[in-house]
Amino acid sequence: MIWVLVAIVVVVLAVLVIVMRKPHQEPGVASFRRHIDALSPEARREVMDRVRPPDSNQQEGQGN
Amino acid sequence: MARDLAIDLGTANTLVYMKGRGIVLNEPSVIALNRQTGEVLATGREAWQMIGRTPGYIVAVRPLRGGAITDFEITERMIRLLLQRVGVSRFTRPKVVICVPSAITEVERRAVTDAARRAGAADAQLIEQPMAAAIGADLPIDEPVGNMVIDIGGGTSETAVISLGGVVALEAVRVGSFDIDAAIQAYVRREHGIAIGERTAEEVKMAIGSAAPTDDESQAEVRGRDLMTGLPKTVVLTPEEIRFAIEDVVSSIIASVVRCLAKAPPELAQDFLVRGMYLVGGGGLLRGLAPRIERETQVPVKMSNMPLEAVVMGAGHCIEHYDALKTMFMGARRP
Numbered sequence A: 001m002i003w004v005l006v007a008i009v010v011v012v013l014a015v016l017v018i019v020m021r022k023p024h025q026e027p028g029v030a031s032f033r034r035h036i037d038a039l040s041p042e043a044r045r046e047v048m049d050r051v052r053p054p055d056s057n058q059q060e061g062q063g064n
Numbered sequence B: 001m002a003r004d005l006a007i008d009l010g011t012a013n014t015l016v017y018m019k020g021r022g023i024v025l026n027e028p029s030v031i032a033l034n035r036q037t038g039e040v041l042a043t044g045r046e047a048w049q050m051i052g053r054t055p056g057y058i059v060a061v062r063p064l065r066g067g068a069i070t071d072f073e074i075t076e077r078m079i080r081l082l083l084q085r086v087g088v089s090r091f092t093r094p095k096v097v098i099c100v101p102s103a104i105t106e107v108e109r110r111a112v113t114d115a116a117r118r119a120g121a122a123d124a125q126l127i128e129q130p131m132a133a134a135i136g137a138d139l140p141i142d143e144p145v146g147n148m149v150i151d152i153g154g155g156t157s158e159t160a161v162i163s164l165g166g167v168v169a170l171e172a173v174r175v176g177s178f179d180i181d182a183a184i185q186a187y188v189r190r191e192h193g194i195a196i197g198e199r200t201a202e203e204v205k206m207a208i209g210s211a212a213p214t215d216d217e218s219q220a221e222v223r224g225r226d227l228m229t230g231l232p233k234t235v236v237l238t239p240e241e242i243r244f245a246i247e248d249v250v251s252s253i254i255a256s257v258v259r260c261l262a263k264a265p266p267e268l269a270q271d272f273l274v275r276g277m278y279l280v281g282g283g284g285l286l287r288g289l290a291p292r293i294e295r296e297t298q299v300p301v302k303m304s305n306m307p308l309e310a311v312v313m314g315a316g317h318c319i320e321h322y323d324a325l326k327t328m329f330m331g332a333r334r335p
Helices: A002-021 A027-038 A041-051 B044-048 B072-085 B106-118 B129-136 B177-192 B198-208 B239-263 B266-275 B289-297 B310-320 B322-328
Strands: B005-009 B013-018 B022-028 B031-034 B040-043 B058-061 B095-100 B123-128 B147-152 B157-163 B166-173 B220-226 B232-237 B277-280 B301-303
Touching (some): A041 B310, B022 B044, B022 B072, B022 B310, B040 B044, B072 B106, B106 B123, B129 B147, B129 B157, B129 B310, B166 B239, B239 B289, B289 B301, B310 B322
Parallel strands (some): B277 B301
Antiparallel strands (some): B013 B022, B147 B157
């Protein structure tokens, strides 16, 4: 029984070490990246296609 | 479970975008009430047709002026009725993103969010109109380049420089296409001695109004009430007269664009010369306005593909990516 507990503790510690060794990303960087990605033309395509009349879909890609 | 909504609560028109579906409502921001009982008789297009043509006991009003709520109670009732029309009920409470002018005060901000919450929204967030317009006009605002958008609405005109998903410079004036209509009304009254209604002035603007001379100019016959005799009278208006009548309003809009250009950092200012500025909003459809702005700023001006829908499309995109874009909401940035 004691060996099972020791094994669990060892596994948990190993997982913690692996997680801690992963490169840490600043929350600000991740949030900004998500914000910018959500504003990309690809992300906006769905809304544009939903609203734009079907015949104007081919007219231009980025509005400029 | 109600689908979340984006609302462009404009002085002239209200547009509603439903998450996953697109624009589900596009109606004038007008409500008709029984003056004696306070009952709502009509909203939207039906109420708009009543403006200036109602018997004494009915009043058809626009509860928003200059992008601000002038009558809180009526606005709340109008929002509630509009939300009901798109399927919101007491039991289905959606999240709502509302586009408002950037120059809105704290009190006005609270009035809009309170009106939406009382009308059935579970949560109401606000987004600045020029930012929503830039998203909806499909400008590359995710890149580190200068994007300039001019949003001319019914009661406000806003110019913003946007880069990397944020507003860099902003200029807003509480002047819009309704001020153009009012200037036409005042001119006809002063110079021709006849009174015309709000809707007639708008029709004149759409028929022959322009900010600069254009190739296809014609005259317009206008019918109104003679101020001296009280009898119906017809006068003929020329495009030159209308340009003269609306010059102050047009100049003040262009002056705000120039001020915004002056606020932009030099690195972004050079982008405008290449990429141009984008016009959105119903006021941007005034003939000759784009070439006039182009002439006075020396920067190319382009018309957005869907000028009337750009703002609600931008807000619609925010409701589709609510968590990723919630930092753009006004409360998030100005606690």
